[in-house]
Amino acid sequence: MKKVAIVGVGQTKFGKRSDASIREIAFEAFKEAVEDAGIMRGEIDASIVCSATHYDKQRTPAGVIAEYLGLNPQPTFNVEAICASSGVGLRNAWALISSGLHDIVAIIGFQKMTELKSDEVQDVMCRAGDVMWESPFGPTMPAYFAMYANAHMNKYGTKEEQLAKVAVKNHFYGAKNPKAMFQKEVTVQDVLKSRPIASPLKQFDCCANSDGAACLILTSEDKARKITDTPVWIAGLGLGSSPMSLTGRGTDLTSFGCAVEAAKQAYKMAGITATDVDVAEVHDCFTITEIINYEDLGFCPRGQGGKFVEEEQTYIGGKFPVNVDGGLLAKGHPVGATGASQIRTLVQQLRGEAGETQVKGAEIALAHNLGGIGMYCAVTILRR
């Protein structure tokens, strides 16, 4: 398989962006990525627009975005896998380049979620579940993940304080990220005392609806060598799926099958094991998700995720630094942008450009991007 590199990354500030339309936030991220790569817009062979649907009135956003970014008449289209949209988009871009069809592909992930009213957002989110057999009965996103939290607590004795520790860590790093939605540290007590959402999950256990965009420029090996001295290579790609319905997942809600499958594929392709990973971004849509992710990725034994974060093994200096940009919980989660934003953070880590949150000597990085209620998971492994 021909090698593919990431040579440019960009991201808007995440948060409330009522000042800008979707095309404008896409442009902000795109401009930064193109400048980072040091290429001209006209050199881009194709673009892939990644977002979840129904958060705004605009259908088929690649149409407006490619026009606004000046990318016609080159190929463009939309890839969607809910919260994993841009993780999946990256895999498609890799294939379009590795196959020899294109040399330079731009991935643009975005979402604007804050303009919908709270009840409208809930309605939209629920319809990422099975609308025939499940979502009409009322499960919201926090309710789905609360079931996982309860199952994990019952089976392994995971504690609310351990869940809270995930939020504390990610807000600690979010406070150091100028592009994060929330830039203030929180304590375990802050988390435990925050407003109940779906027991045992409280407000600080949940990520917030956000606006934002992120962009990645991928190239063939030849192009990368010409463009930059610091290419970051895509070494492993995994994509797994799980039944959309909870019913279809059996009785054990303590792991995401799609993540286990994706990790297996990605480690195999990269020829590494979990222990080789120097820094990771994982999909912490809820605190419980991050704990399960540690286990699904093999960062710690099954059932030990709560203890692992309690021991601060996922801080910088621990065994596996995770979400050192604040993760979804502090950085924000504009769903279509999240996968690309994770990769941006890791590219900066592998280039040694992460400043205060740099993991020293990081050579191998892993991104874990979960979709919806855990029916898609994209795992990407990057190498310096």
Add this chain to the structure above:
Amino acid sequence: MKKVAIVGVGQTKFGKRSDASIREIAFEAFKEAVEDAGIMRGEIDASIVCSATHYDKQRTPAGVIAEYLGLNPQPTFNVEAICASSGVGLRNAWALISSGLHDIVAIIGFQKMTELKSDEVQDVMCRAGDVMWESPFGPTMPAYFAMYANAHMNKYGTKEEQLAKVAVKNHFYGAKNPKAMFQKEVTVQDVLKSRPIASPLKQFDCCANSDGAACLILTSEDKARKITDTPVWIAGLGLGSSPMSLTGRGTDLTSFGCAVEAAKQAYKMAGITATDVDVAEVHDCFTITEIINYEDLGFCPRGQGGKFVEEEQTYIGGKFPVNVDGGLLAKGHPVGATGASQIRTLVQQLRGEAGETQVKGAEIALAHNLGGIGMYCAVTILRR
């Protein structure tokens, strides 16, 4: 680039399908394709679900469809380019196989459009245009294409009778296709006397909202040689884009820039010219579209499309047989399924299995799949 083949095709009947949910029509098409390929479901490495959004409440349909088809935990995701969704999906599947990542990929295109009320469908369709600057001012899909019709008539003297001839031809072939939505021939007079929609387009100048699904099984060359004696090879792939806004397209609305670009790419990759094409499926969402498509693809000189169909050059026996399965006008246009359905027809042609509508000795086939108001176009060239 490694060769990729199509080894299995399937399609539901197109039309009103209030008897079946989206997962059920997807299954019908999938079952037929898997049986046609002679493979087992478990051999499929990945699936790509292709559909336009907002026609039903279910977001992220790959989740429900992969579960219902028993395709977990393999990779699955959604590709969207409005009416060109499955044409674009095919290109992604090609890349995933040609890059060496997968051996067997299923493409499942579907749409259920008839359950929405007529005004709801109009609202949804309009939002495939620019919702900030254009669709709030009221252009419907027929209105957009009527502007192209008027421009073509003004510039080249194209006549309403010539537009009507496209409908007559496609209904002539639709009457021979048991899976077509409309299976009755019409006359030029029937078309001219049909209900005005957006002048000069009348009811028979417009395709109908439809339900249906189509499925393709693609494989690597090695797998194809093992599975079948009649592989159909993907020889050329093109994908172009145009500005979504009409404003962005300049003053000449007599050609689709995205189609010209896509055709150029596809002919180059296949190493052929238009004259080598033996049979074609082109995107006749409206009669005027088919006339412009002839010109964009180089089947006839610019401005001569009306005369070309009037002379019956696109019937079997003419220079370029086009839409011999009835096209969108007679077969129906469940938007996400259309691209895959076009390929299904052409695969049957290249295998010599098209019965009464067989183009004798067909060796090279072309599919032209336009998205939305003409902001995406996928052109695919197949070889026996």
